[in-house]
Amino acid sequence: MSVHTYALEPVDDLLRSVDPDLQLAPCGLRRLVLGSGAITAVGDTVLDLLGQERGVQAGTDRPRVTLLMDATRILRAGSDLKELVEQQLGERFAVQRTVLDDGQPELHVVDEVLDAAAEAACDADAIVAVGGGTISDIAKVAAQRARSHGRRPVLVSVQTAASVDGYTDHVSVVLRDGVKRTVPSCWPDGVVSDAETIAGAPAEMNRAGFGEMTSMLVAPADWRLASLVGTDEGFHPGPIRLLTMVGEDLDTWSRGVKVGDPEAVAALTRALALRGIATGVADTTAVLSGMEHLVSHMLDLYHTEHHLPMGLHGAQVGVASVVAAAAWEMLFERMAAHVGPLRLDGAALDPARARAGVDDAFGFVDPTGRIAQECWRDYSAKLSTVSRLRPRLEHLLSSWPAHEPELRTLVRPSLDIAAGLRAAGSAASFAELEPRVETDLARWAVRHCALMRNRLTVVDLLTFLGWWTSTDADEVLDRARTAVSLSEQGVS
Numbered sequence: 501m502s503v504h505t506y507a508l509e510p511v512d513d514l515l516r517s518v519d520p521d522l523q524l525a526p527c528g529l530r531r532l533v534l535g536s537g538a539i540t541a542v543g544d545t546v547l548d549l550l551g552q553e554r555g556v557q558a559g560t561d562r563p564r565v566t567l568l569m570d571a572t573r574i575l576r577a578g579s580d581l582k583e584l585v586e587q588q589l590g591e592r593f594a595v596q597r598t599v600l601d602d603g604q605p606e607l608h609v610v611d612e613v614l615d616a617a618a619e620a621a622c623d624a625d626a627i628v629a630v631g632g633g634t635i636s637d638i639a640k641v642a643a644q645r646a647r648s649h650g651r652r653p654v655l656v657s658v659q660t661a662a663s664v665d666g667y668t669d670h671v672s673v674v675l676r677d678g679v680k681r682t683v684p685s686c687w688p689d690g691v692v693s694d695a696e697t698i699a700g701a702p703a704e705m706n707r708a709g710f711g712e713m714t715s716m717l718v719a720p721a722d723w724r725l726a727s728l729v730g731t732d733e734g735f736h737p738g739p740i741r742l743l744t745m746v747g748e749d750l751d752t753w754s755r756g757v758k759v760g761d762p763e764a765v766a767a768l769t770r771a772l773a774l775r776g777i778a779t780g781v782a783d784t785t786a787v788l789s790g791m792e793h794l795v796s797h798m799l800d801l802y803h804t805e806h807h808l809p810m811g812l813h814g815a816q817v818g819v820a821s822v823v824a825a826a827a828w829e830m831l832f833e834r835m836a837a838h839v840g841p842l843r844l845d846g847a848a849l850d851p852a853r854a855r856a857g858v859d860d861a862f863g864f865v866d867p868t869g870r871i872a873q874e875c876w877r878d879y880s881a882k883l884s885t886v887s888r889l890r891p892r893l894e895h896l897l898s899s900w901p902a903h904e905p906e907l908r909t910l911v912r913p914s915l916d917i918a919a920g921l922r923a924a925g926s927a928a929s930f931a932e933l934e935p936r937v938e939t940d941l942a943r944w945a946v947r948h949c950a951l952m953r954n955r956l957t958v959v960d961l962l963t964f965l966g967w968w969t970s971t972d973a974d975e976v977l978d979r980a981r982t983a984v985s986l987s988e989q990g991v992s
């Protein structure tokens with residue numbers, strides 16, 4: 501007989517401990533079920549949540565459940581996971597299974613797929629999504645659309661890999677005009693993370709999850725920088741405190757992720773879940789998504805446009821986190837070495853020049869100009885905000901020594917990040933990614949990453965200082981390469 505050790509994570513208690521004054525956005529996730537045998541709790545979780553919503557009790561009219569999934573077969577201890585969930589739900593609910601398929605080898609979050617999911621879920625009492633981050637993102641949009649039509653289906657996500665942290669927040673990443681965009685969707689009411697399912701996921705998925713984790717070692721510095729410049733006023737230490745709790749014991753289980761140790765994978769799953777909650781209650785993904793995510797999105801953009809398979813998001817984020825840490829290191833060193841007052845590079849703030857730069861960067865992947873247009877919409881907004889806030893940016897530069905110590909606490913050395921990735925068996929360099937990212941593509945993605953999105957990062961500050969030429973971007977890539985090779989010497 502199997503022993504079930506799953507438990508409800510006390511999310512509310514954790515949040516109260518990091519945000520006693522309740523200044524953060526409320527957390528819409530009401531049930532986070534983690535651990536061994538958690539899969540047996542899917543039906544109860546849906547029933548509990550339905551009961552809370554509208555007083556439905558077991559034995560009354562069978563509530564309608566839409567089961568959303570992709571076509572990938574997933575095994576749990578030798579059994580078909582999706583069959584298992586369908587059977588379990590079928591004992592209590594009227595279940596309708598919808599398999600989403602856009603004809604591509606991997607499902608993309610495009611309009612037709614979102615429409616199909618929303619249609620399938622439009623009159624459901626509950627939506628149960630079984631799958632990875634993509635399915636979870638699609639289900640959140642479907643639930644959101646139902647809400648906009650005055651319905652309120654319960655949404656439960658059954659997580660099948662610990663590859664990303666997007667299960668436990670209220671945004672979705674969608675593909676718009678070939679570019680990945682984060683859009684508001686809705687919180688899942690419940691997330692079920694079954695240890696056996698997740699430990700049985702392909703090793704590279706969970707290793708990618710570790711890569712995703714490393715963004716918390718760099719992105720908070722970008723978020724703080726944006727708040728100092730004034731482009732993002734939402735900075736709050738609460739989510740950072742929550743992340744510190746997540747990161748505390750990271751070194752103790754990173755090696756276990758490499759060998760697929762169930763306890764280490766469970767620790768990774770919990771850490772990713774809390775990360776998702778941190779971005780959700782901060783009401784911005786900026787907490788955990790800075791330069792490293794932009795680089796990953798650039799790679800996705802390139803691969804999608806060329807009809808090539810996309811790499812795993814988390815694996816790309818891990819590699820790019822080493823690069824982002826290296827960019828911060830270059831900034832800190834140049835600031836320290838600079839003599840005299842720091843000046844902004846007027847050319848970098850010139851819209852006409854910036855527009856030419858965006859056209860140039862994205863014309864490389866899409867000669868029709870569609871992607872450049874989409875990116876310019878976002879980048880021009882960032883540029884005009886920064887131009888408006890120029891006095892504040894100049895003040896930041898003149899008072900840099902007062903802010904630097906705090907920023908330094910929010911970014912870990914590139915060498916430490918590379919060593920962590922190595923320990924967990926995750927990719928640490930572009931060449932180790934699958935598909936392999938060649939040097940020229942990596943240079944393109946890093947050099948132009950700031951142009952794809954309206955989010956301020958260390959690269960924007962470097963750009964406005966005139967310190968982001970191709971030579972500068974190459975220097976950062978060199979620094980990242982050095983960190984990776986030093987970590988190889990230091991880690992057995």
Ligand SMILES: [Zn+2]
Pocket residue numbers: 664665712793813817
């Ligand atoms: Zn991510």
